[in-house]
Amino acid sequence: MNTFKIGGVHPEPNKLTADRKIETLALPVQAVFPLSQHIGAPAVPCVQKGDTVRVGTRIAEPGGFMSASIHSSVSGKVAKIDSVIDASGVRKPAIFIDVEGDEWEPSIDRSDKLVLQSNKSREEIVECIKNAGIVGMGGACFPTHVKLCPPKECTIDTLIINAVECEPYLTADHRLMLEHSDEIIIGIKIILKVLGIDHAVIGIEANKPDAITLMRSKTSMVSGIEVMPLQMKYPQGGEKQLIEAVTGRQVPPPPALPANVGCVVQNVGTVFAVYEAVMKNKPLIERIVTVTGQDVKNPCNLKVRMGTPVSQLIEYAGGMPENTGKLISGGPMMGRPLLDDTAPVVKGTSGILMIPEADAIRRAERNCIRCAKCVQACPMGLEPYLLATASEASDWECAEENWIMSCIECGCCQSTCPSRRPLLDWVRLAKNRVGGIIRARNAKK
Amino acid sequence: MSFILTAVLVLGLTGLVLGLVLYAVSRRFKVEEDPRVGQILELLPAANCGGCGFPGCAAFAEACVKQESMDGLKCSVCKSEVMHQIAAIAGHSVELGAEKVAVVRCNGSCANRPNLRVYDGAPSCAAAALMNGGATGCFYGCLGCGDCVKVCKFDAIKMDPETGLPVVDQDKCTACGACVKACPRMIIELRSKNKLDRRVYVSCVNKDKGPVAKKACDVACIGCGKCVKACPFEAITLENNLAYIDFEKCRLCRKCVDECPQHSILAVNFPPKRVAEPAPENQVEQQTEQ
Known part of the structure; x- marks a missing residue:
């Protein structure tokens, strides 16, 4: 079985919710939509306080080329445009909507019927995806319409569907494949049409045999779509790791893109959203969220309207266990700790994880013993100990020379460190600073 | 005996020849340095802190000599008399702020x-x-x-x-x-x-709206604007729910300190209030004279 060559770790999978069907969560009382839920410029509100909106009404327009629009996931009145502490732990501007009833935009097809064919052209499909505000659902939230328009000089030959879900605990993509496989296949066909190619590979890790079997049986009649089981290893869901695992090609360091090696990678969640946008005219207003944790009473996979407060999800899962030490949005490896449970579900919320205090606590750090475990674990072939030391000494030049911008922040280094050094924290800091320096330098030119 | 003499002669001659070479080279490739740079460098603190904006004290000294005036050149560590000395060496005049x-x-x-x-x-x-x-x-x-x-x-x-x-x-x-x-x-x-190191300042940078700021911290500025109204010198501005005291306009009268409901304006190095009641008036006058 294929996998990427260097680095990687094997955390406990802990997929507690793999056999829990997707349940639909009730509407919230008030939905909150932060204006920056994606990479790039924040969206600009196009509604005002007191406006009446329906499910699917656009409430914010893209703030630039690299941006995405935001739609209301509920019907009701705009209560205020204020700020909210979102999953990144920073106060950001947001639109608050008081929910009244559940009235949908009439243009949205709400039936469960599978729509197989559409006569939209390539440009129309991209426009449709853009208008639906679709972003990468794996967590990075990169606007999908930008990804589907690769630079002209690159020839794309392979579409890779990321169904790896290598993060422990999370099962949202797994359940989506089991319950909406037909929609996903149609979604893949739509994206293939946009890219003008006829070869797609669905990468699934071997710990999901039921999904592999199902997708294989669904794709057996479809030419050009192939299912590739992959050996279990974190961070296989990383774009560059997945490309290497599937095609054996290595993406050069930034600013090179996956398109430079002829690949476009899309998450299965994104593919499903593309299907709904193109075939059902439904913007991105819902997503699947895994609510889980070792001591959670009723861990589950929920279909949640965007903007629902996290507290409502936790309540559905049986409340927050008393011994919870950390509340995380996303997976345990790359997720971010939430400050409290008032944060709203946004486009990138793949999971809500409640970690018991005993596991959450970071013990005191010790000195680096030069064991180089972090170097072995780094899937990008970097030297995390060196980058962290450079960051600690504010030596941004050294960090840049040692390819810090290639870091994908997967956290393998930190999880293997026997001295429990906060390597990723330091690397993130340096990456942020070096990124700023590079941007300033480019702006000068 | 003769071998000692040979050794001394050989080494002595080699030394002499090499010395001459070194002398010739140093004359030929001499780097002209302004002697004033060295003099200024001796006055500087040699901490290389970078507070002046130059990579170190040597670079600052060189800049002092090279530039036409002392505009933008200020060693933050040096006392004002030292800065005057430096300016005198460099042949410029200098005006120093507070x-x-x-x-x-x-x-x-x-x-x-x-x-x-x-x-x-x-x-x-x-x-x-x-x-x-x-x-x-x-x-x-x-x-x-x-x-x-x-x-x-x-x-x-x-x-x-x-x-x-x-x-x-x-x-x-x-x-x-x-x-x-x-x-x-x-x-x-x-x-x-200021004189006697006395300062009045808003000890908060919270830009949140009043209730949010107040909930987060007991002494947060809530942007109520009472201090702005109380200030007789128009030194206080309110922006983004946060008051700011312009230290160039402030005359240290401390009216704002008493007004602030959140106690987020601090007055430091003032004598205790009761004893100092008449003192601030003098203080204001002194400041104005200056």
């Missing part, structure tokens, strides 16, 4: 702003600021990891273990500005030292 000192504009001690969470990541304010809002409810206040302490080359800033806030030693502080740059929350400001 002496400054670093001021920490956050009073969110453990008592005023209790910890709601635990931050156990890398011990650096910059890293903590990137991660999220920090351990308390305030998204603007001091993170308490001591980045400012680490960058201070003059040992002038220390963390107070009781309050969890940095404290500036005003005698040691040279106003080089390293801590100002290091603070990710932009809490530290260089403010004029």
Whole structure:
């Protein structure tokens, strides 16, 4: 079985919710939509306080080329445009909507019927995806319409569907494949049409045999779509790791893109959203969220309207266990700790994880013993100990020379460190600073 | 005996020849250096703190000699008489502003702003600021990891273990500005030292609306604007729910300090209030005369 060559770790999978069907969560009382839920410029509100909106009404327009629009996931009145502490732990501007009833935009097809064919052209499909505000659902939230328009000089030959879900605990993509496989296949066909190619590979890790079997049986009649089981290893869901695992090609360091090696990678969640946008005219207003944790009473996979407060999800899962030490949005490896449970579900919320205090606590750090475990674990072939030391000494030049911008922040280094050094924290800091320096330098030119 | 003589002769001659070569080379490739640079360098503190904006004291000394005037050249560590000496050596005149000192504009001690969470990541304010809002409810206040302490080359800033806030030693502080740059929350400001080191300033940088700020910290500025109205010198401005006292306009009358319902305006180095009641009046007059 294929996998990427260097680095990687094997955390406990802990997929507690793999056999829990997707349940639909009730509407919230008030939905909150932060204006920056994606990479790039924040969206600009196009509604005002007191406006009446329906499910699917656009409430914010893209703030630039690299941006995405935001739609209301509920019907009701705009209560205020204020700020909210979102999953990144920073106060950001947001639109608050008081929910009244559940009235949908009439243009949205709400039936469960599978729509197989559409006569939209390539440009129309991209426009449709853009208008639906679709972003990468794996967590990075990169606007999908930008990804589907690769630079002209690159020839794309392979579409890779990321169904790896290598993060422990999370099962949202797994359940989506089991319950909406037909929609996903149609979604893949739509994206293939946009890219003008006829070869797609669905990468699934071997710990999901039921999904592999199902997708294989669904794709057996479809030419050009192939299912590739992959050996279990974190961070296989990383774009560059997945490309290497599937095609054996290595993406050069930034600013090179996956398109430079002829690949476009899309998450299965994104593919499903593309299907709904193109075939059902439904913007991105819902997503699947895994609510889980070792001591959670009723861990589950929920279909949640965007903007629902996290507290409502936790309540559905049986409340927050008393011994919870950390509340995380996303997976345990790359997720971010939430400050409290008032944060709203946004486009990138793949999971809500409640970690018991005993596991959450970071013990005191010790000195680096030069064991180089972090170097072995780094899937990008970097030297995390060196980058962290450079960051600690504010030596941004050294960090840049040692390819810090290639870091994908997967956290393998930190999880293997026997001295429990906060390597990723330091690397993130340096990456942020070096990124700023590079941007300033480019702006000068 | 003769072999000793040979050795002495050979080595002596070699030494002589090489010495001549060195002499010739040093004459031929001599680097002309302005003697004033050396003189200025002797006056400078040699801490290479970078507070002047140059890579070190030597670069600053060279700039003093090369530039037409002393505009923009100021060693923050040197006292004003030393700056005058430097200017005299360089052949320029110099006008110096008021002496400054670093001021920490956050009073969110453990008592005023209790910890709601635990931050156990890398011990650096910059890293903590990137991660999220920090351990308390305030998204603007001091993170308490001591980045400012680490960058201070003059040992002038220390963390107070009781309050969890940095404290500036005003005698040691040279106003080089390293801590100002290091603070990710932009809490530290260089403010004029004034006579007897007396200062009145808003010890808060919270830009949240009143109720949010008040909930986060007992002494947060809520942007009520009472101080703006109270100030007879128009030194206080209110922007983004936050008051700011312009130290160039402030005459240290302290009317705002009594007005502030949140006690977020601090007056430091003033004698105790009761004894000093008539004193501020004199103080104001003295300041005006100056």
